[in-house]
Amino acid sequence: MKKINLLILDDKEENIISLEALLADIDNINIISTTDPNEALKLCWKNDISIALVDVQMPEINGFEFVSLLKGNPKTSHIIAIMVTAISKEDKYLIKGLQSGAVDYLYKPLNPEITIAKVNAFIKQVLIQEEIFQKNTELEQSKLALIEANKEAEHARKSKEIFLANMSHEIRTPINGIMGIINMLKSSSLNAEQLDWVKRLSNASNSLLMIINDILDISKIDSGMMKIEYENFNLRDLVEDTANIFRMKAANKKLNFEVHLAEDLPKIVHFDSLRLQQILTNFISNSLKFTHEGKIDIKVDILSKNGDSNKIKFAVTDTGIGIKPESVDKIFREFEQGDDRITKKFGGTGLGLAIVKRLANLLKGEVDAQSNYGEGSTFSFIVEMKEVLEGSLAKKEEILQYTQVEKLNKLKVLIAEDNDLNSFMLAHMLRTWDCEVTIVKNGRLALDAIDKDNFEIILMDTHMPVLSGFEAITEIRNSMDPLLRKIPIITISASVMEHEQKAAFEVGADDVIGKPFNPIELYNKIVKAVSMSKK
Template sequence: MEKINILIVDDRPENIIALEALLQRNDINIISTTNPNEALRLSWEMDIAIALIDVQMPEMDGFELVEILKSNPRTKEILVIFVTAISKETKHAVKGLNTGAVDYLYKPLDPYITSAKVDSFIQFVRNQREVKAKNKELEANQKELIKAKDLAEQGKRIKENFLANMSHEIRTPINGIIGITQLLKRTPLSDEQLEMVNLLEVSSNSLLGVINDVLDLSKIESGKFKISRAPTDIVKICEAVIDLLRIPSVEKKLDLTINLDTELPKMIYADSLRLNQILMNLIGNAIKFTHEGSVSLKVEILDRKGNNVKLKFSIIDSGIGIAKENIDKIFETFEQADEQTTIKFGGTGLGLSIVKNLAKLKGGLLEVQSEEFKGSTFCFTNWYEIFKETTVDIKPIEEKLIPLSNTRILVAEDNPINKFLITKILQSWQIEMDVVENGKEALEKLRENDYHLILMDTFMPVMNGLEAIKLIREGYASGKENIPIITFSAAVMDTDKATAIAAGANDVISKPFEPAVLHKKIQEYTKTIG
């Protein structure tokens, strides 16, 4: 790290010694002088970043010295801190700041304040110099970067649009085929017909899996893919993946094992769907490329910090392995380890690309160690917050939930399943309600009717919940600006909750939610109702 030069100017040597002792550290050079003229020479010859200058000095006072420094292009950017024993009156401070100083230190010096101020200015200088260096670097490469960026974005847009559109177009008929297949299985069928329908179902699900992979990839690359963390039973996730993949491992006569650290927390905050996807892809791949021997999932704790734990998921196989020169290639979209892989084993080459992107989105690290013909080990490492379980039993509480009659609520929710659940829950509490599907409809309903509270989903078509809340708070429905609003959100990140509160929400409930939590919040925000 480049050292920062700090100049100390004081006509009393004992003051210089005291300041030097206070500021001594490895990342700075301290240059000192008792002579203002010498200070000018040093400033012109050396790269001085910060100057601590005494105000009262013979021959030339601090104000005069700083005026000279600020008038010279070579020294005008030096950050000046005046050190003074004169009055703290405003007029003196104003004079110094008008001269060009950035701060004042008053004698006798407080060591903590002095150290803190100098630290902050050192960091400011470092940041400023880093920005300047980056700007020069950016300017030098700007034309090439712009050209490369335009080409990359054009190619990316074409690929994203194609993948997203094709995925959606193909998913619709496939879902129809799967639905019809399931209906057919409920009708009387001969053994031969049932066998054909089962094959049709397997083929349809296999094709849907490929399309889902393509769609996930297009979402990831377009930035539309989000990680939603919620309390997750880590042991249950791992055991479920092993159970699901046990059939193909038995068919290949492989030993599929699981080894879980005995100290694993019961529950962690994680995106269970995406963690499951990572493990399914890695273990499924291991089984696919292992002809004999074993595949094992190992989960261990690497580190702990406060309420957070660092977990390492290792998938170890005795399969065909990967040649050293192909290890990086396997994570590229639509790529396989070599040209024969697709012929021998099938697949699109999307699985590991999706795993790599998911790992990155989750803030984790994906690593691979492999030796050709001896096997591979894929490791996914990530920090997780431990979910501290409450001792409250929800079911007994739910039984005691009192009716909330004479309460009228406006519900804005576009998802049919969520809408159905919320409606049933509120009806069980004898609550009157109106239900709409987007923020725009919610605004119109609020103008027409009176409500005690609004339950608003965050993400909806036409107008999302956050936009609707802002308009309500700005007076869209006159006289109803202060109506209590609770938002539903699938995200549990602090930033997402902060965004909802900043938009004007009174509270946020994370999906999935406990009815008892919703009941308590409705009571809290409608307690004035008689």
Template sequence: MENINILIVDDKIENLVALEALIDRKDVNIISTTLPNEALRISWEKDIAIALVDVQMPEMDGFELVEILKSNPRTKDILVIFVTAISVETKYAVRGLAVGAVDYLYKPLNPYITSAKVDSFIQIVRNQREIKAKNSQLEAYQKKLIKAKEEAEQGRRIKENFLANMSHEIRTPINGIIGLSNVLLETQLTESQKHMIELMKISSDSLLRIINDVLDLSKMEAGKFKIIRTETNLAQLGDNAINLLSIGAKDKKIELKLILDPQLPQKVMADSLRLNQILINLMGNAIKFTQQGSVTLKIDVIDKKGNNMQIKFSIIDTGIGIAKENINKVFEMFEQGDDQTTLKFGGTGLGLSIVKNLAKLKGGHLSVESEINKGSTFSFANWYEVVKTVNPRESVPLKPNYFAPLPHVKILVAEDNVINKFLIEKLLKDWSINFDVVENGKDALVKLAENQYDLILMDNYMPIMSGLQAITLIRQGEVPGKENIPIVVFSAATMESDKVIAMEAGANGILSKSFDSQLLYNTITSYIKK
């Protein structure tokens, strides 16, 4: 504990000696002087906490000395105790307190009172200094918190921008593959070719879902994740998962099995996309870590309450298993069972972390049982509302899509990606639609000024001028008379914030670059009719 400096000012040596003897203790440093001017100098140079000041002194009395001390920012907080032999009349006490003193000691000094008062003021000083130190710490922490908050907000903005750009840049080529698959499926194909293209389309859809996994993690962290329940056929969902992963399993000569509980309802209300993410991640993991044997997807009804069923999805493998001490570790982001697992099997360790978060957000329970070299069982259980079945209608053979020609329609397309342009141009040509294609928002404004169009399909990410910038300028009257032309944003991004921003800029609608021909045709015709 730091010693406290006490200053004694008295013009008589014998009084200094007496006071020093009364207040001498280990936790204080006593500094004394007979000269008021010297007292001022000491007060300015040293950290004086308490001053015992004689009232009557030549050249400068105690009142004048204290007035000077209290007027200086460096010495204004010194606790002053007047020591006086003059009358104890009220007027003197009032004057002393008015100039800033906190108390009086009267000569002849009572040793017990003097010691007690000095002790109490030493404690006051220590408390004040402790409070001051705590306040300084709090202010420092507050500044750090404000800085950390600003950095976190800046980091969040950077992350959101990165995710938006990443979503667009990665989804664009994948959507191109999906689009080409859709176009190929409408051509003359053998059954084998058709099956392979369908698998390629399923794989592309799965890859898009993996990208959405990454975006979902960000939404989970930001509290913006949404569960959307629709009518879902669980048997079909399981069968699709088996088909999607069958090629990788066949390469490793691993048998894929689907076992369905006879009591399983035809349809339940579920978020099929999120449930599919869970199953694909768990089954993909099981195949990855299984060298021989099988991977089984088992769907059981384990409980019933009214119109709700608790359904358990179990992924059972005959793989390498997980050591007990590593079971919890595998659910952490970017973690795997051990370093040897990472070296041998690769991967990011992101899948099970996503599954854990999805299971938690869906209100379900994820569990795992495993034994080294014997295999693992990952299970996910949740309650689902059963959809009441209706009498099935007689199946009607599906007719191929028919798209009536639209030779009277003219569309402006703003798109910079080569594959996307090829796909859009092919579809528009098939429908006899007249169109112009530009590669950025600036050229779109020029074309719009030169021609009349019924609709604009505008990519939101383009060089020179983005689609959003072009839409804003159009709505502001950059091209006179064309302010109200229908504009549909043609986007690879799926983040909610992108959709909101596009609508705020003035877009009439959002169309994903999945190149679903029926959806694109319906969108075009709906705006033409308007």
């Protein structure tokens, strides 16, 4: 244990010798003594003195003045001062000592037991104070470390968000072109074999898009940006429609693929249909990947009812390879699969079921996996859903091909897009709608184009060289020409980050559409923006 420095100040050497002898048997102290108050002050400044026994009556500087000097200096103000005196025990002297900063008195002739007891008590006090100081120092260091860790975590989060935004843009842009060309091919004259090729290409591009969306969904959920949007929808239709997406793939693998819906299942429910479909899609896709023979069953049952609230269980059971008992818990963790050998053989990011787990938590439901290794697995999702009246369900809009919509009567459109495949695909669709199209590769060229010609709408990519879409929109909205300021602008962005879409509206865009986009959605946004500009 660390020794405590104790100072004895007395102008008489014999008193010092007497006190040193009295305190000699006390553990954990190192006695420093002097007869000179000025020397004592220097010792206090240079040494880590914790306790000082100070004689009251001394020439030049008395004990009261000495203690006042100690307490007046920040470097020595912590020292515990005990007055040692042979003068009267009157209250006025006691008060004077306490006012100078002393904490106690020892009266001559010294009582050995009292003296030792008091010094021991103050030694304990010093040790406790030092321990408190050490703990406070450690707490402060922990606080600073925590603040620094939070800064690093925030920096890492922002870096991750920027990376994901850039990755999303760089990958979604070519995917948008690919999926656009696929839509063009679907609307062209193809023989049966060519149509099969296009469908396979479409499935591949959708799979790639699903992987990107999985990565972004994990990021959104972790950052608290994932939104749950409730709506009324037909539950039976959603389950059947989701299953139909996979029927062809199941048939190609010669699997028996069936859907079993409980008879008392509510027809219309109020829930997040997109997230429910995402959960079912992950379950079915997972079963299809690991099942080579046998069957896949989708089963939806009512577990309990309470008024209009229904506790519903969605289960997907397969006869696939199954999961080892020790690996079941791992499969709901991100970037994890039940067995590393599975990843090598079957591929996959290990994100699908991790997203399902997080979505289930957001939806206040629970997921579970039961498996017999080598025989198959059952993945289930249990959640409360509210049943609603059928009359509250919005009617489904008829799904049209982009070639089936009304023409736009020579609408003059400017496309600002630096990706050749995307601009080619956009121009083809617009010309199919009877639009007159001009294409430029950056925001600066877009500004030059609107100075030379009159356009009725601009489709503006957000990320372009020389001048970005945001910068170009800002200049257009700040133009001196009132006609230019009113040109409808739709930004086409490969970013799915909400803040970037919000930024587009803030700089003056009339609407935003993300890549890859549905051609019909783009058509509707163009019609809306142009009609609003004419009011």
